[in-house]
Amino acid sequence: xxxxxIADFLSLDYKGEDLEIKALNSLLRANFMELTYCxxxxxxxxxxxxxxxxxxxxxxxxxxxxxxxxxxxxSNAHLHFAFLSKIFANSLISDVKEKKQQIAKSAKIxxxxxxxxxxxxGENVIIMAGAYxxxxxxxxxxxxxHPNVVIYNDTKIGKKCHLLANCVIGSDGFGYAHNKNGEHxxxxxxxxxxxxxxxxxxxxxxxxxxxxxxxxxKKGTKIxxxxxxxxNCHIGENCIIVAQSGISGSSxxxxxxxxxxxxxxxxxxxxxxxxxxxxxxxxSKNLDGGKVYGGFPIMLQKDWLKLQAKIALKFKxx
Amino acid sequence: xxxxxIADFLSLDYKGEDLEIKALNSLLRANFMELTYCxxxxxxxxxxxxxxxxxxxxxxxxxxxxxxxxxxxxSNAHLHFAFLSKIFANSLISDVKEKKQQIAKSAKIxxxxxxxxxxxxGENVIIMAGAYxxxxxxxxxxxxxHPNVVIYNDTKIGKKCHLLANCVIGSDGFGYAHNKNGEHxxxxxxxxxxxxxxxxxxxxxxxxxxxxxxxxxKKGTKIxxxxxxxxNCHIGENCIIVAQSGISGSSxxxxxxxxxxxxxxxxxxxxxxxxxxxxxxxxSKNLDGGKVYGGFPIMLQKDWLKLQAKIALKFKxx
Amino acid sequence: xxxxxIADFLSLDYKGEDLEIKALNSLLRANFMELTYCxxxxxxxxxxxxxxxxxxxxxxxxxxxxxxxxxxxxSNAHLHFAFLSKIFANSLISDVKEKKQQIAKSAKIxxxxxxxxxxxxGENVIIMAGAYxxxxxxxxxxxxxHPNVVIYNDTKIGKKCHLLANCVIGSDGFGYAHNKNGEHxxxxxxxxxxxxxxxxxxxxxxxxxxxxxxxxxKKGTKIxxxxxxxxNCHIGENCIIVAQSGISGSSxxxxxxxxxxxxxxxxxxxxxxxxxxxxxxxxSKNLDGGKVYGGFPIMLQKDWLKLQAKIALKFKxx
Numbered sequence: 001x002x003x004x005x006i007a008d009f010l011s012l013d014y015k016g017e018d019l020e021i022k023a024l025n026s027l028l029r030a031n032f033m034e035l036t037y038c039x040x041x042x043x044x045x046x047x048x049x050x051x052x053x054x055x056x057x058x059x060x061x062x063x064x065x066x067x068x069x070x071x072x073x074x075s076n077a078h079l080h081f082a083f084l085s086k087i088f089a090n091s092l093i094s095d096v097k098e099k100k101q102q103i104a105k106s107a108k109i110x111x112x113x114x115x116x117x118x119x120x121x122g123e124n125v126i127i128m129a130g131a132y133x134x135x136x137x138x139x140x141x142x143x144x145x146h147p148n149v150v151i152y153n154d155t156k157i158g159k160k161c162h163l164l165a166n167c168v169i170g171s172d173g174f175g176y177a178h179n180k181n182g183e184h185x186x187x188x189x190x191x192x193x194x195x196x197x198x199x200x201x202x203x204x205x206x207x208x209x210x211x212x213x214x215x216x217x218k219k220g221t222k223i224x225x226x227x228x229x230x231x232n233c234h235i236g237e238n239c240i241i242v243a244q245s246g247i248s249g250s251s252x253x254x255x256x257x258x259x260x261x262x263x264x265x266x267x268x269x270x271x272x273x274x275x276x277x278x279x280x281x282x283x284s285k286n287l288d289g290g291k292v293y294g295g296f297p298i299m300l301q302k303d304w305l306k307l308q309a310k311i312a313l314k315f316k317x318x
Numbered sequence: 319x320x321x322x323x324i325a326d327f328l329s330l331d332y333k334g335e336d337l338e339i340k341a342l343n344s345l346l347r348a349n350f351m352e353l354t355y356c357x358x359x360x361x362x363x364x365x366x367x368x369x370x371x372x373x374x375x376x377x378x379x380x381x382x383x384x385x386x387x388x389x390x391x392x393s394n395a396h397l398h399f400a401f402l403s404k405i406f407a408n409s410l411i412s413d414v415k416e417k418k419q420q421i422a423k424s425a426k427i428x429x430x431x432x433x434x435x436x437x438x439x440g441e442n443v444i445i446m447a448g449a450y451x452x453x454x455x456x457x458x459x460x461x462x463x464h465p466n467v468v469i470y471n472d473t474k475i476g477k478k479c480h481l482l483a484n485c486v487i488g489s490d491g492f493g494y495a496h497n498k499n500g501e502h503x504x505x506x507x508x509x510x511x512x513x514x515x516x517x518x519x520x521x522x523x524x525x526x527x528x529x530x531x532x533x534x535x536k537k538g539t540k541i542x543x544x545x546x547x548x549x550n551c552h553i554g555e556n557c558i559i560v561a562q563s564g565i566s567g568s569s570x571x572x573x574x575x576x577x578x579x580x581x582x583x584x585x586x587x588x589x590x591x592x593x594x595x596x597x598x599x600x601x602s603k604n605l606d607g608g609k610v611y612g613g614f615p616i617m618l619q620k621d622w623l624k625l626q627a628k629i630a631l632k633f634k635x636x
Numbered sequence: 637x638x639x640x641x642i643a644d645f646l647s648l649d650y651k652g653e654d655l656e657i658k659a660l661n662s663l664l665r666a667n668f669m670e671l672t673y674c675x676x677x678x679x680x681x682x683x684x685x686x687x688x689x690x691x692x693x694x695x696x697x698x699x700x701x702x703x704x705x706x707x708x709x710x711s712n713a714h715l716h717f718a719f720l721s722k723i724f725a726n727s728l729i730s731d732v733k734e735k736k737q738q739i740a741k742s743a744k745i746x747x748x749x750x751x752x753x754x755x756x757x758g759e760n761v762i763i764m765a766g767a768y769x770x771x772x773x774x775x776x777x778x779x780x781x782h783p784n785v786v787i788y789n790d791t792k793i794g795k796k797c798h799l800l801a802n803c804v805i806g807s808d809g810f811g812y813a814h815n816k817n818g819e820h821x822x823x824x825x826x827x828x829x830x831x832x833x834x835x836x837x838x839x840x841x842x843x844x845x846x847x848x849x850x851x852x853x854k855k856g857t858k859i860x861x862x863x864x865x866x867x868n869c870h871i872g873e874n875c876i877i878v879a880q881s882g883i884s885g886s887s888x889x890x891x892x893x894x895x896x897x898x899x900x901x902x903x904x905x906x907x908x909x910x911x912x913x914x915x916x917x918x919x920s921k922n923l924d925g926g927k928v929y930g931g932f933p934i935m936l937q938k939d940w941l942k943l944q945a946k947i948a949l950k951f952k953x954x
Contacts, residue, residue, distance in 0.1 A: 112430050130786075148448065148786055174520065184558065220819050220820060228544050228562055279902065315947065492858070526861070582915070600916055
């Protein structure tokens, strides 16, 4: 789509040289054929470093844009980006007549399974009844996809993984832009999910795809039932995420992090290697590795235990 | 079913004029062909205003019943109502030989989809593999039903909605009556779920149908993954309900209410327009609109933050 | 598998008399043809009482093993047990050519249902579209399995149960052994799930199978949507488990226990008959029956309410 057409579509002024835009991408990842956006304070520092061909940006930040990046001035860059995300979204279902499917002979596909186009199924993979395998999905050797699991388009799954019944991998993240009337516009997510080798995903657990790039669950990480992993999270190697935990978008866990049952994190934060979050811990800031945390607001678990004891004692006295 | 037959079925005395009962309904919604019940204090004020043809009620409240309503005296009206709810329940599966299905030519139905009787599927609707569409379901134009979604009988879905994988719309609510031995009897739910236009429902989210009447999610509301919405809730326009939140039965949210991740409400309460509940907030009382709340018990979020800081400080000193 | 072969497979020394090992089992349940393990302090007291044919155990506890039990010395008995659990795991899918299926004529099986081998389906059972019924499953009379429900191998379901859409019964529990590098090895679960009569399971609820033996939900218990029940839990008769609650592995609830919404328990604890846990209550110790508890850490609900009021008052003053 030409940049001039994009400007027309968004009813924005654009008078510079034209440009073919192939895709949308984030500030730091966009290349010269891609359009990006900046919607405010938190990303300003990255503007100067963008390699994007074009950017949607507020008038006040225009002077920060590097010369190689063409500018579309927008009073609501996030909303305009949402409109474009729909245009650039990959189609949910491919319309090809003959699907390209590379399925190992040793793989076992049970009845009532849906297999998309351009998929790659490794040796000894088992895909159990009722599972949905979207387009461009890759599944490594010896992985087992349990009944009624849904794997959306573009997901890459390693070897020797177990995906338990009714889990959902690669659904769109929960991202919206808003207009002045408080109406929400869906950000279509064109990233994907990558599950590395030896990953296990519990029943009815949901892993959202990235806006751009990938939501990544690294090698050996085990996730229990009914867990939510938001878009663009990076979960390190050998983590243990216990049932009903929630990890908000763009959070990063190091390796061997343990999240107790019903624990949670806010978005955009980092938890260091070998940190443990006790059950119900609510993480709202970055945490160093190697320690045990608990409570909400989060603190060292030993401090939380002491604090609760003191509170109980203090108010019992009176 | 005749009122005299109902009395026999429940082993209750009834000697008045007979009456054909077509359905069960709530005190204020029941008409002259319907039977209602009153199970105690909280609904007493509504007895005088019922238009019901008949009522199940304790002896002590009999004098409050209007003259046009026939009375079945019951020492456990709720339990007797539960027994009747099974009799009057709509069948889960229709036994018609030729299903009536009005499906737009532009709609796309993927394989392994179950389509019920008397359904209406709008233009450009996509129903992805493994989805279940019960009887009497209506789906508006441009709506996408993702893989393995279950839509129970009688659900009405607007235009341009997205229902993500493995969500469940219209399952029976969690309502039971109890006998003296502490055994629970299911209340069969004959209401439905209505999703208005532009509604989005996350993966593995569950929306329960109403006992009578409807559970309603209004226009433009977006619900994340693994959220529970109880029976008879009314969620206003353009609300944002983040992952793993739970909204208990019969609660009402105004427009543009935000519920943070893992937040929750008790049943039968109201949250005003433009209120925000922070992550983990536990709402146990009615809340005015336009403010930000947090904590459990719920308070203003700024007060909760101050309180936590003070507590930490106070007990650190010692 | 011969005990000597097991020793070889695990690269452990074994020089005693050989023995055919038919299965793995827990310390107290293993018989003379079964192998068990002991991984530390908490089970030491049970070693003397084991009837196991052989045991994986640390050198330091060897002297506690009864004479009838052969010993494999292991520096990481849990890990070695995990390796064996894979060898002894039941196969997920049977490869029989002609399945043995005893299905009552009055049962109704909807389209796109998968039925395993050696199953027993009672009178008037309804299995709705997209459901998965694994091998060796038994379903009692009048039970209804809703759409896209997944029932894993070996599950036993009583009469007049309701399993709502997309719930998962009998998935492997969340159990892993760990090596020195912090890598996790799956414990394959060979136990099962038993749902007694009149049990109801909500939409997207997950009930894990036992490692050995059974996860049991007793007669008349009702479980709401999005609830997690861990492996080897025993839930008593007529309990009420409200939405989004989590019951960790090996916990025992007495009869008529109520767990409020988003409440939870740690593993290996007991809650007495007729106890009520208020919404959000976090149970981390054994609780007597007949009382109402709340808060986290758990206390009497009335104390929690008082405590919250006192805290609010105390810090408001300043």
